[in-house]
Amino acid sequence: MNPITDDFNLAGSHAPATDAFEQFGATLKGRSLLSMAEITSDEFAAIMTVAAGMELGHKTESPFLKWTYPKSLAMIFEKPSLRTRVTFDIGMRQLGGLTTILGPAEIGLGQRESVPDVAQNLQGWVDCVMARVFDHQVLIDLRDNCDLPIINGLSDFEHPCQAVTDFYTIWEKAGKLDGLTLSYIGDGNNVLHSLALAGALAGVNIHAACPVGYEPDPSVIGAANEIADGRCKIEITDSPNEATVGADVVYTDVWTSMGQEKEQLARIQAFRSFQVNSELMALAKPDAIFMHCLPAHRGDEVTDDVMDGPQSVVFKQAENRLHAQKAIMAMLIGK
């Protein structure tokens, strides 16, 4: 079974996930996940299939892993988190592993101690590192200075674990991915970068509407269209209506990301007409789903009636962070 081309239907069987884990576990083992551009379309499909197995096996024994000793995960947080923190922590422990959480004041990444020195210390103690950082370069420096898999738990440039969850959720809720269209309304930020690359890998058209001056990095959109190779289109407009017409998925994120708080007033002005409300949702397909990575600023980028309405899958999407995170960790840490 392949999430990109086949409908979501495990029929209660762990076999597809076990097969995907066996087939792609070897190629992903020991690798980092800093960007969606670092995995192939087949590897992305395999991670989503393993996530489906994790969901099927939730609250029962994991069918994929029999670690000979409890593997361990260090989590570094330079920014706040609810979803990423809980799902990596609980997910690792459900896999039979151990976790430790390091706040910025504790380790002083790059200040109390250099990033390469932190990486080499951690290598002596743990099997994997998940880091949420301001500057994407810190993730690259961690990865380049140790042999551990480094997982991007959000940087200023990408949020790949969110994109894996999001596409897994779309597969579960909207059926096979190939040929769908996701309309993204809002900031050309880390979340959009990862969604654009994920769309390219999965054959999902991404129609993004961003205010002038808040577009995504053109190099990411160029890379996404190169990966897509004509199979789907990654397009940017400044018209929310144009981006939303006929969409299967309508997605938004906060207007002001963590670290941009000083720009908040200017951003509220610039994004005022980029709200997902019932009028905008009416332009999408009647059975379109609404998604948001959360946290949501209700009344800004999304209205209460959309967020709490029948098309919204935001809390299932948040739940799926757990299953997707477990799949990512299982495959990168390996047997």
Ligand code: CP
């Ligand atoms: N979506 C997301 O990453 O949520 P947190 O910031 O709460 O981890």
Ligand code: NVA
């Ligand atoms: N773009 C947001 C995503 C939060 C999960 C941020 O970086 O703050």
